[in-house]
Amino acid sequence: MSLGTGVGDSFPEEARRASDLPSHEESIERTPWLRNHTLDPTKDGADLCSICGQLDFQFLLGASLRETIAEEDHASRPTILxxxxxxGPVAELRARSYCRLCSLVSQMLQNLSANGTIPIEKNGQPIMCHLNSLVRDSTGLRLDGSKVEDTYTPFAFQLLITTRPPLIEEDEVEPRQDLPPPPLIHRLSGEGASESSGYGREIPTSSIDFDLLSYWIQTCARKTAEESQMEGDMSKSKQSTLSLRLIDVIEQCLVGPIEGLEYIALSYVWEKVTPFILTEANLPNLKQSGALSTGDPAIPQTIRDAMILCKRLSERYLWVDSICIVQDVQDKLVQIGQMDKIYQQAKMAIIAAYGTDAHAGLPGVRPNSRWSSQQVVNLQGMKVSNVLPGLGNAVDAAPWNARAWTYQERLFSNRKLYFCKEQVFFECDHGEYREDMLIDPHYNTRAGKVTYGCDPEHGTGHKIIYRNKLNIHVYEEIIFEYTLRNLSFEEDILNAFQGVSNVLSRDLFNSSPFAFGMPLCLLDVALLWYPIGPLHRRRRAGPNASHFPTWSWAGWVGHFKLDWYGNVSEKTTSQVEWLSADEAEVPLEAELTGMPKSSWPYWKFWERHVGDGQFIYYTRKDGDHERWTCHPISDPVDGQPTPVDFQTGQLHLRAKIAKLTVTNKHSGRWCQSPKCDEGVHGKCELSVFDSDGLRAGVVTLDGNSFQRLTPGLHEFICLSQTTLSHADSDPAWDEETESYAGKPGGSPISPRPPLNKEDEPFDQGRYDPNICWCFYNVMMIEWQDGVVYRVGIGQVHVHAFDKASPRSHKILLG
Known part of the structure; x- marks a missing residue:
């Protein structure tokens, strides 16, 4: 194949025509990425093949191809670019192992493959390999260097390897997994290169550069101090400091509890390893100098490496859960309840993202304790290497990131030092550092935090984003992400979530208490969660173990969703009378569990907003207008009664119950899982029938509950009344007041046409969709020893439910 010179390996004529390759005479003028002389083995050596030898890598790693060919002089550019x-074909690259670039590219493509082999064809077509240049700057990767708007922002060039057809396509990736990062090559920096130059960096193979890590940490601390001084932000100094036990890595023993010491926190995976733990019995001994020796094999390697690391970074105190919390007394529950503060107040968290248990260690802390796939080669006098996987790819796929306990540790740590298989990353509120690349997130932060949003390799920061986002939306995202993670012990579901619920309560729900993972002020809508796959009941530990409550997502093992779009609180009117869980069973005010009634005296302190698409939210008039709530929330009151018995997990309420028929017939609507048609049941939406056999609504069951279902009459609790649709597509919507102003069951304010067949939840010949507030949110239940348990969640037309002779019951919902 020739790149315009007529020399080199053979290249299929069809591909040659498609590439529109220039002739030798015009190639240099039109193609500055080619060298100005034909490959001469006596000058250039035998380290590049006849194709790669024609390329000018000094040019390619110093300019954007897309920008170059867009210039007027290149208006007649070859379509090759x-x-x-x-x-050439991947098969030929593999054969050209003598070529430094071809060998590097082959190895990079092999790293993408799950089984370590590179396919040479796909769907009968040979896989072709292409090279392009990209610009990397503080916002990520792009093709065109002229798009860099900020002249103060440094940028460098990288080479992108692509294949056609792609080696891996989106439909070939496992569910919930991202495509692997694109293969990239970058130029390595020379001596004294700036940390913000954008060049690559050669990683030491034996052990990490501790001075480099110290530089990252100190730079962030200095920048943060400058920002705090400029903004007059003294919030951190006002925080009440915790009294903690800590490991003194100099004396190698336990100290404290003590307040006010600066410390590093360790986040790691215990897994099934028998941990080295603190107990009442060994506490006195562990306070003796040398009791926690880094040479003691009884202490898991990850903890010993963290102690070594702290000492090398001149950090004296380390917090490790297994050693700093007494594991066999009440102290453990107290500490679990403040996990958010422990990680928030730490100077930094060490993240042991490599390995499956506490014996894996921190790669690179000890000599010869890590391996890297970085390959350094010399191209035309320049050192280049493959770009290693970025923070997002390296960490998100790690066993550490799949653990429920580590979720809150990642959320709340302000600075994180990630130890991954191949390199170390540092992440803070300004962005990230990485060993294999010189990008300084603190170089230019005038526009705020650098997030590298366009770079698919970069992590998102994993902070809770409150601004301009509905609180129920934030909550739903967190629950969804958290329940995708694993627990060694099912009963830890709430303990591992305690720190998260503390922060959500304080920052999103006006300090409303949480009950079994659900904010009490959101209870009316939080009960409407639904499964997105098969579930099984979650049990507590012990010989006489009881289950967690069925009404909460925490009572089940599986994955869940909660509708929030358009503000579900605005279109939910409770039909339940909540009762205090004490002996008095006093009826509770509506604002404790949902939208306040119009007579609520504190409406004057809140403001209602209607945004684009009739998106409704509320803000406090005297509060942060960028923190949106789905309804006003009352201020907390000490000793306020709740409907939750925290000992039994039961909810106390009075509500109507009606009997309706459910069979194994699926609804057939657009939201039905196609796998149900194949007999694979995860989430099942079933039709609910009235006494005449007509469809009256739908109910959603998880696949396991569906398999146990006995067709026939089933009981349903009426939880709340709701609308058919959202905003101006709903009959109750009043365009003038921008609210659901229609009277429940009344004539439509905004009449709408009949529903399409694929949207139809009930028989429109019997039940009218064109009335206001036409649905009841219902919970399908079963009874056991006088207690009601959730089976499924659904919606039934109000006329169908009312026709079924519902009766009011005092209910214990377990």
């Missing part, structure tokens, strides 16, 4: 410079 629309997809990049062709390097």
């Amino acid at each position: 629309e997809t990049g410079i062709p390097l």
